[in-house]
Amino acid sequence: MPDAPQSFIDPVVLGRIGDLALLARSVVNGFVHGLHRSMRAGVSVDFAEHRPYQPGDDLRRVDWRVYGRTDRFYLKTYEADTNADVIFALDASASMDFGSGAIGKFDYARFLVASLAWLAQRQGDRVGLVTLAGDLLDIVPPSTRHLQLLLHTLGRVNARGAGQIPAMLERVAQLRGRHGIVVLVSDCYEEPAVLRQSLAGLHARGDDAIVFHVIDAAERDLPWTAPGNFEDSETGVRMPLRPDELRKQYQEIFDAHRSELARELSREGIDYVPVATDQPLDAALRTFLDLRLMGSRVR
Amino acid sequence: MPVVFLVPAILGGMLALGVPLLLHLRRRERERPMRFPSLMFLQRVTISTARRRRITDWPLLMLRALIVALAVLAFARPVIRPHPGAAPARGTRRVVLLVDRSMSMGHTAVWSAAIDSARSVMSTLAPGDRVAVIAFDEDATIEQPLTLDHAAALAAVSRIRPGSRGTRFGAGIRAARELLLQEADVQGGEIAMVTDLQQGGTSGMVGLTLPPTVQLRAIDVGAKQRGNAAVVGVDVERLAGTADAPNRLAVSAHVATRGFAAPRTVRITLSANGRSSGSREVTLPADGSITAAFSPVALPLGVIRLVVSIDHDSLRADDVFHVVVPAELVRRVVMVVPSDLEPDESLYFERALSAGHDPALRAERRTAAGLDAATLRDAIAVVLYDVPMPGGSSGTALTAWVHDGGGLVSIAGRRVGGRAGITGLLPGVAHGMVDRTDDHGGVLGATAPEHPIFAPLGRAGGGPLGSTRFFRYPRLVPTADAQVVARFDDGSPALLERREGSGHVVMTAAALDATSGDFPLQPAYLPFVRGMVLYAAGTAAAPLWRTAGDGWLVAPAVRDPVVKAPSGALLRPDVDRGISAVTLDEAGFYTMYEGQASGDPLAVMAVNPPPLESDLTAIKPNELLVGVGQDSVKASTLTAASLAEAERRQRIWRTLLLLAAAMLLGELAMTSHGWRGTAATIVGTAPDGSAP
Numbered sequence: 001m002p003d004a005p006q007s008f009i010d011p012v013v014l015g016r017i018g019d020l021a022l023l024a025r026s027v028v029n030g031f032v033h034g035l036h037r038s039m040r041a042g043v044s045v046d047f048a049e050h051r052p053y054q055p056g057d058d059l060r061r062v063d064w065r066v067y068g069r070t071d072r073f074y075l076k077t078y079e080a081d082t083n084a085d086v087i088f089a090l091d092a093s094a095s096m097d098f099g100s101g102a103i104g105k106f107d108y109a110r111f112l113v114a115s116l117a118w119l120a121q122r123q124g125d126r127v128g129l130v131t132l133a134g135d136l137l138d139i140v141p142p143s144t145r146h147l148q149l150l151l152h153t154l155g156r157v158n159a160r161g162a163g164q165i166p167a168m169l170e171r172v173a174q175l176r177g178r179h180g181i182v183v184l185v186s187d188c189y190e191e192p193a194v195l196r197q198s199l200a201g202l203h204a205r206g207d208d209a210i211v212f213h214v215i216d217a218a219e220r221d222l223p224w225t226a227p228g229n230f231e232d233s234e235t236g237v238r239m240p241l242r243p244d245e246l247r248k249q250y251q252e253i254f255d256a257h258r259s260e261l262a263r264e265l266s267r268e269g270i271d272y273v274p275v276a277t278d279q280p281l282d283a284a285l286r287t288f289l290d291l292r293l294m295g296s297r298v299r
Numbered sequence: 300m301p302v303v304f305l306v307p308a309i310l311g312g313m314l315a316l317g318v319p320l321l322l323h324l325r326r327r328e329r330e331r332p333m334r335f336p337s338l339m340f341l342q343r344v345t346i347s348t349a350r351r352r353r354i355t356d357w358p359l360l361m362l363r364a365l366i367v368a369l370a371v372l373a374f375a376r377p378v379i380r381p382h383p384g385a386a387p388a389r390g391t392r393r394v395v396l397l398v399d400r401s402m403s404m405g406h407t408a409v410w411s412a413a414i415d416s417a418r419s420v421m422s423t424l425a426p427g428d429r430v431a432v433i434a435f436d437e438d439a440t441i442e443q444p445l446t447l448d449h450a451a452a453l454a455a456v457s458r459i460r461p462g463s464r465g466t467r468f469g470a471g472i473r474a475a476r477e478l479l480l481q482e483a484d485v486q487g488g489e490i491a492m493v494t495d496l497q498q499g500g501t502s503g504m505v506g507l508t509l510p511p512t513v514q515l516r517a518i519d520v521g522a523k524q525r526g527n528a529a530v531v532g533v534d535v536e537r538l539a540g541t542a543d544a545p546n547r548l549a550v551s552a553h554v555a556t557r558g559f560a561a562p563r564t565v566r567i568t569l570s571a572n573g574r575s576s577g578s579r580e581v582t583l584p585a586d587g588s589i590t591a592a593f594s595p596v597a598l599p600l601g602v603i604r605l606v607v608s609i610d611h612d613s614l615r616a617d618d619v620f621h622v623v624v625p626a627e628l629v630r631r632v633v634m635v636v637p638s639d640l641e642p643d644e645s646l647y648f649e650r651a652l653s654a655g656h657d658p659a660l661r662a663e664r665r666t667a668a669g670l671d672a673a674t675l676r677d678a679i680a681v682v683l684y685d686v687p688m689p690g691g692s693s694g695t696a697l698t699a700w701v702h703d704g705g706g707l708v709s710i711a712g713r714r715v716g717g718r719a720g721i722t723g724l725l726p727g728v729a730h731g732m733v734d735r736t737d738d739h740g741g742v743l744g745a746t747a748p749e750h751p752i753f754a755p756l757g758r759a760g761g762g763p764l765g766s767t768r769f770f771r772y773p774r775l776v777p778t779a780d781a782q783v784v785a786r787f788d789d790g791s792p793a794l795l796e797r798r799e800g801s802g803h804v805v806m807t808a809a810a811l812d813a814t815s816g817d818f819p820l821q822p823a824y825l826p827f828v829r830g831m832v833l834y835a836a837g838t839a840a841a842p843l844w845r846t847a848g849d850g851w852l853v854a855p856a857v858r859d860p861v862v863k864a865p866s867g868a869l870l871r872p873d874v875d876r877g878i879s880a881v882t883l884d885e886a887g888f889y890t891m892y893e894g895q896a897s898g899d900p901l902a903v904m905a906v907n908p909p910p911l912e913s914d915l916t917a918i919k920p921n922e923l924l925v926g927v928g929q930d931s932v933k934a935s936t937l938t939a940a941s942l943a944e945a946e947r948r949q950r951i952w953r954t955l956l957l958l959a960a961a962m963l964l965g966e967l968a969m970t971s972h973g974w975r976g977t978a979a980t981i982v983g984t985a986p987d988g989s990a991p
Binding site for chain 1: 332333334335336337338339340341342343344
């Protein structure tokens with residue numbers, strides 16, 4: 001698999017691009033083109049099979065040669081790119097509005113969703129989006145024509161309020177119409193067991209799920225040295241702390257959380273991909289494509 | 300060397316030391332918080348609450364507390380006291396003992412304690428110490444100048460007795476300061492003030508300063524129970540008698556109480572000329588005042604000495620009140636009337652003159668031609684009732700009489716206004732009549748309410764005259780030396796006055812009859828008429844009593860006056876040397892004689908303590924000390940060496956302030972560098988320094 005040009009993957013460069021559509025197209029065009037094909041029949045030049053005519057079928061698709069031979073109406077079907085539903089669940093809680101580097105977690109997550117959506121669109125998939133920021137729910141139903149709407153929605157949503165990943169995934173479950181992929185992009189401030197249970201329901205219905213855990217270096221390393229008053233972005237709770245004295249314990253707890261997330265999600269066959277905001281997007285795109293090629297061939 | 304503070308009250312600012320501590324404990328709560336995605340994991344870290352709220356920066360806290368302490372110490376003005384061994388050559392200590400002898404010190408629980416305290420101060424003196432004794436009330440008396448003879452000072456203390464006058468701490472402190480500053484080559488001293496620290500004694504303290512080397516110490520000997528009742532005033536009214544009943548005197552007394560825990564019932568008694576004339580029980584409020592009226596008593600002849608007293612309490616001096624009601628004298632007023640005077644034309648004016656007492660006035664009609672020196676001899680005023688200034692011998696006699704102190708009142712009406720008269724003594728000349736019948740009459744305006752003529756009209760001054768209408772009045776033109784006291788609303792003078800030698804001349808254009816206006820029907824008419832005549836005559840009602848400390852002026856006609864004080868002491872004002880008044884120091888009746896103190900007195904004067912002295916509310920000793928500032932001006936009288944020495948002793952405060960300033964800079968450096976500096980900018984700042 002060819003690597004994308006680094007300039008279109010580096011988050012620092014992406015941060016300078018204001019247009020999400022341009023950003024996503026640049027990323028995807030530079031990353032991959034035509035790497036996989038759907039097994040789902042559709043509009044294509046590759047013949048798949050004949051099937052008997054049903055009332056309401058387009059008469060232009062009737063194979064008149066077969067009719068001449070068999071005196072029955074058969075329609076020609078072709079192999080086409082799949083149009084599976086790819087629904088992105090973007091965590092827009094206030095905790096995502098944090099960043100210690102050039103790109104904050106929420107911006108990084110938006111770039112990631114935009115790029116993945118563009119990639120999915122190129123594959124002929126139907127893309128949809130669910131975000132839940134506080135009490136404000138944004139839903140873009142999955143459709144092949146909703147990419148621009150999805151990008152527009154991504155552009156205007158702001159991170160705020162408390163995290164409600166289970167509620168968001170519940171709305172995703174209501175949206176899905178066919179077999180598809182659910183992509184959760186979040187900082188995963190949720191108990192791993194709760195997250196697993198929420199995603200397990202989707203997975204049990206045949207959907208594939210992938211969790212991108214967006215991590216900022218500062219929240220991972222707790223690098224501060226001065227005493228300070230730490231405030232929870234979502235709840236507003238404050239704690240006067242001395243980071244120096246807490247760093248080691250904190251890092252252990254944080255790493256344990258990630259390990260437990262990976263363990264719990266893998267039990268349900270759900271992919272768990274930690275992504276750091278100071279890392280390029282290609283690793284995330286590659287993981288998505290691998291999953292898309294290997295596990296989501298649908299007809 | 301011991302250090303004392305010039306403003307020790309500021310040391311209370313040490314309480315501000317708690318401020319840095321509170322800041323350190325609370326600062327973290329108020330500090331702009333650092334937003335973090337979630338405290339989900341941090342809350343799992345095992346830390347105790349106490350550990351979170353502890354003081355995290357002890358060095359900074361100590362530094363800030365030290366800055367506050369240094370600043371407070373500096374503003375308390377520390378002064379290095381000279382070591383006892385380094386005292387000047389003349390004597391070691393100089394102590395001025397101030398003893399309060401005001402009326403309130405006569406409290407049964409106070410005076411003995413005051414003497415004990417004074418002796419206690421004396422007992423602390425070393426043999427080489429010099430001491431002075433000053434007694435003070437509203438004035439100060441040096442009972443004993445600075446001396447090494449402590450026995451003489453003790454004797455001086457023993458001579459002091461509480462009097463009847465008020466309290467003024469400032470008088471005593473000033474006297475003590477002057478005593479200490481008399482010795483320019485010796486600095487330092489101590490003023491020990493034995494007093495009950497009455498609140499009313501603080502008046503006059505403004506601007507009072509002491510040299511920095513003089514220490515003031517107040518020794519509070521005030522009673523713990525400061526409740527007190529006092530007779531603070533008496534109202535007297537003469538009631539006219541009838542054919543069957545003599546003239547009577549109605550007396551009512553004002554009794555004030557302060558600081559009692561509960562109302563109390565006392566008996567109040569009235570005596571007139573030494574005879575009991577009434578008694579009744581009254582219930583006094585715990586804190587307030589009442590007016591108790593006695594049944595009218597028959598009016599004796601001559602001067603009446605009234606004494607109102609209540610049951611004695613701990614402070615007896617203000618339980619008795621003395622009043623002198625002067626004998627009623629009838630004063631003559633010569634009224635020069637025109638020959639064509641109608642029978643009722645001057646009725647209102649004459650009735651107004653004859654109404655009232657103290658003094659009573661009797662008008663005697665005369666024509667202009669009938670004026671001569673004999674007619675004018677006993678008169679206090681001459682009223683020219685709508686007649687011009689007489690000429691000829693009458694005019695000459697009148698002019699001489701006014702020049703010697705007589706009072707002349709000219710009432711200008713239609714007769715004076717109708718023709719140009721002779722100005723003579725008068726402060727104005729009439730130029731025709733003004734008719735205001737078409738515009739509903741004129742009113743008096745632009746009056747000077749503070750003028751004595753309007754004083755009987757009350758605080759509103761000439762205000763009550765504003766409703767009076769004057770339809771016709773002469774237009775007066777004032778002379779060059781005349782003063783316009785009141786004008787009509789059209790600008791025309793209504794009341795003029797001028798001085799002529801020792802006498803007064805008053806001229807009015809206001810119509811005083813009922814035909815040219817409605818003034819006689821107004822309530823202001825009577826006090827205006829009497830006030831105008833008495834003002835011109837220079838006669839004022841004698842006060843019923845004076846306050847202790849006031850002066851009593853001896854009439855110029857009295858030769859070789861002798862004044863007998865209530866205690867029996869004889870006072871002889873040296874009139875030949877220009878001393879024509881005696882100071883009324885005692886409460887009671889003062890009597891004035893001529894030549895020797897026997898026979899009928901020429902005059903009697905009642906004296907009472909100042910009412911404020913009956914309020915025993917006290918201030919704290921510190922409040923007294925705060926009111927006394929440091930003398931910076933008087934220091935100029937000191938020698939250059941002593942100035943330098945005083946400066947050296949006060950240099951500490953500068954050092955302390957400089958030290959505090961340096962520490963402040965250090966604190967600034969501490970808080971802006973290192974992790975403390977980043978702590979201030981930690982909010983929303985990423986570890987690498989960039990904004991999130």
